[in-house]
Amino acid sequence: MRIRTVLVGFGWSGREIWLPRLMASGDYEVVAAVDPDPAKREAFTAATDRPAFGDVDLLRAEDADLALVASPNHLHAAIARRLLSQGLATFVEKPVCLSSAEADTLAEAERAGGGPLLAGSACRYRADVRKLADLAGELGRLRHIDLVWERARGVPRSQGWFTSRAAAGGGVLFDLGWHLLDVLEAIAGPLAFDRVAASTSHDHVNDPRWTAAWRHDQPAPELNADVEDTVRGFLVTGTGLSVGLRASWATHSVSHDVTEIRIDGSGGAATLRSTFGFSPNREPRPRLSVVRRGRTSEVAVPAEPIGTEYSRQLDDLRARLADPSACGSAIAGARRIVCTIEALYAASATPLLPTGPVTTAAAT
Structure with a gap:
């Protein structure tokens, strides 16, 4: 039915x-x-x-x-x-x-x-994320996880609500950061943090040159954003697992939009470099690698069309x-x-x- x-x-x-x-x-x-x-x-x-x-x-x-x-x-x-x-x-x-x-x-x-x-x-329904989560169990005791999602130019407008704290709750942390924290749970399971340090910045959010043109949003009536476009955080659980988080809607440090997740464990490390979301300014393909005792090996990741994770989410729903x-x-x-x-x-x-x-x- x-x-x-x-x-x-x-x-x-x-x-x-x-x-x-x-x-x-x-x-x-x-x-x-x-x-x-x-x-x-x-x-x-x-x-x-x-x-x-x-x-x-x-x-x-x-x-x-x-x-x-x-x-x-x-x-x-x-x-x-x-x-x-x-x-x-x-x-x-x-x-x-x-x-x-x-x-x-x-x-x-x-x-x-x-x-x-x-x-x-x-994002947890992406094939590359699922492969990374499977690999996490082979890396021994998890020690540190880095979560990074940076856009070269990707401030959303959505008629202004996306960059209004009253309407969106916050900026990039609620947008890209929520995805990253959910992927973190897919990798490491439910977590609670005892220690948290963070900084935010808003260098680009009110500059129209940094808008996510690929979304085809209608222009906001005026640029009066009161949210962050970048967040950097460092978190530690009671068991000693540390997590670094960095998310940016716009940054000078990359030429295209990049998502990178790295897991360090007692028995090895794994890194996924990809691009989450719908931006066309992306990595050509996901790449997943594992390092053990100084030796790096590539792990095959199936190619899939942009947005497949949403269809897969409906299947799971x-x-x-x-x-x-x-x-x-x-x-x-x-x-x-x-x-x-x-x-x-x-x-x-x-x-x-x-x-x-x-x-x-x-x-x-």
Whole structure:
């Protein structure tokens, strides 16, 4: 039986990432969309011949099996709470929430409504990341992990909300950093950090020359970003595992967009160099290498089209919807990640609270 799915949010992510994959899958049937923008609702209906609503409260839980939330960050928790309270299984794009308090609210809504909350962070579904995670078990006791994602020129605009702390929760740490921290859990399992040091900077975020042109965003009405474009962190667990994290929307240090993950263990080291995401300014192919006793060997990584990880995530989502034990798992993982993000911001003396009012409509 196909999973009747409502797409909540028809901005870039809903339109470019999720709708094509949902429509192409034999496992899903897109039955409706929700967006407060009449033009976006009209565009969705024209593309699918399905209805679109202006608010999630107009949905009936019995008419769908799943809601996929692809709205701006600050709306994720509020929308998911309303959907979960109706008992509707709800998949939320990263970041699932913007604070540990929001995570607790979502956990309560999930318990009260009975439908599972499912979390979206697609990078762990990449073939190269899965191969790296498999290799981690062969490296002995893990000592250190470096997580790096740097764009040469990639500040997102999205009509300004992506670079507004009130709307996005933060900058590159909530955007690229969430992915990196989720991949960290895929490699090393759930982690809690006893010591955290961090710094943030914002050298490029208000300069239009550093915009991610490949996203084809509409220009922001003005450049008044109040978020970081770069974060650097160093974290240590109670067992002594250390983690370095560096993420940049824009930097002088690379000529193209690069993701690099390095694992140091007592029995060897492994490095993945690739490019996560959709940017066309990327590494020509993923490269994975292992070093043991001074000898380096290359590990074959299957080539796959850009964005395959999102299709693979949908495949996994069907299995999780059928798993009674799924309730509680995703929000627990999201809470660990958002607590780490809160700790990094606190260590860098970056404000944690929004600087302006936010709305609760399902905007994109």
